[in-house]
Amino acid sequence: MVFHEPLNSFEDLFEVLAHWDQFFSGYIITMWIYGLALFIGFLFGILLALTRQYGSKLFSRLSAGYIEIMRGTPLLTQILLFYYLPLSLNIPIGRWSFESTFILFDKEINIILLNHATLVGILTLALNSASYQAEYIRGSIISVSKEQLIAAQSLGMTRLSGIRHIVLPQALRFVIPAWSNEAAYLPKYTVVVFFIGVNDLFHEAYIIVSEEVISLLTYLLVGIIFLITITLISNLLNFIHKRTKIPGL
Numbered sequence: 001m002v003f004h005e006p007l008n009s010f011e012d013l014f015e016v017l018a019h020w021d022q023f024f025s026g027y028i029i030t031m032w033i034y035g036l037a038l039f040i041g042f043l044f045g046i047l048l049a050l051t052r053q054y055g056s057k058l059f060s061r062l063s064a065g066y067i068e069i070m071r072g073t074p075l076l077t078q079i080l081l082f083y084y085l086p087l088s089l090n091i092p093i094g095r096w097s098f099e100s101t102f103i104l105f106d107k108e109i110n111i112i113l114l115n116h117a118t119l120v121g122i123l124t125l126a127l128n129s130a131s132y133q134a135e136y137i138r139g140s141i142i143s144v145s146k147e148q149l150i151a152a153q154s155l156g157m158t159r160l161s162g163i164r165h166i167v168l169p170q171a172l173r174f175v176i177p178a179w180s181n182e183a184a185y186l187p188k189y190t191v192v193v194f195f196i197g198v199n200d201l202f203h204e205a206y207i208i209v210s211e212e213v214i215s216l217l218t219y220l221l222v223g224i225i226f227l228i229t230i231t232l233i234s235n236l237l238n239f240i241h242k243r244t245k246i247p248g249l
Contacts, residue, residue: 013217015212015214016208016212016214016218016221019208019212021108021109023225024104025109025199026200026202026203026205027225029112029118029198029199029200029201030187030200033118033122033193034125034186034190037123037125037126037129037190038126038129039126040122040123040126041127041133042130042133044133045130045133045134045136046133046168048063048066048134048138049135049141050141050168052138053138053141063134067135070127070128071132075128078124078127078128079195080196096115097115098112098115099112099113100113117193117196118193120196121192121193121196125192136175136179136181136182137171137179139175140170140174140175141167141168144170144171144174148162149162149163176241176244176245177241180234180241183233183237184230184233184234184237185230187226187229187230194206201222201226202222205219
């Protein structure tokens with residue numbers, strides 16, 4: 001990678017900002033991957049938490065093992081493994097993609113919403129995030145007193161129905177403060193998709209650096225974009241928590 005000399009004028013800033021369309025398209029891809037990974041990870045995290053807490057001994061151990069493996073291995077290793085595994089097994093992938101192209105302020109914006117690399121990135125981030133979300137959710141499930149589930153069953157509700165209607169709604173409200181850490185930090189972890197060729201924000205910044213040889217300002221802008229995004233997400237989650245928290249708790 002080529003690094004730029006110390007800045008001498010604002011010309012470098014204007015040269016970098018002239019690539020706003022690349023920043024924009026990369027940011028859209030980053031947030032697209034983040035949103036899907038967080039949502040899929042949340043659903044799978046709930047399943048892992050419930051299986052570990054209420055499942056049979058076998059399924060509980062399988063869930064615990066999965067969580068430990070995903071949390072104990074580097075995210076970069078996971079994404080490279082999932083990306084190259086089909087190639088190693090001679091599984092045909094083919095070249096396919098779902099793209100969106102539009103004109104914005106006289107510049108053509110091309111966004112690859114889904115292809116093999118993007119799909120691998122989304123699923124890997126989702127599977128990794130699910131292991132962390134599962135532990136947050138399981139902790140909030142434990143905080144709901146067992147007596148409530150026992151009382152629900154004594155009134156004729158099944159165990160599954162009691163978990164669904166009594167335990168889980170409370171747990172999902174309790175979990176917001178802890179879960180917000182994962183939701184706020186996940187955008188930073190999306191940069192690993194750069195290593196498998198996804199045109200995310202970091203990838204676009206790398207292209208700009210290779211064209212303009214202005215690394216300091218380019219990556220500084222990327223850092224500012226992430227900082228603003230994470231701050232907004234954190235404030236939004238704090239607002240949701242205040243509106244949904246149980247009074248007196």
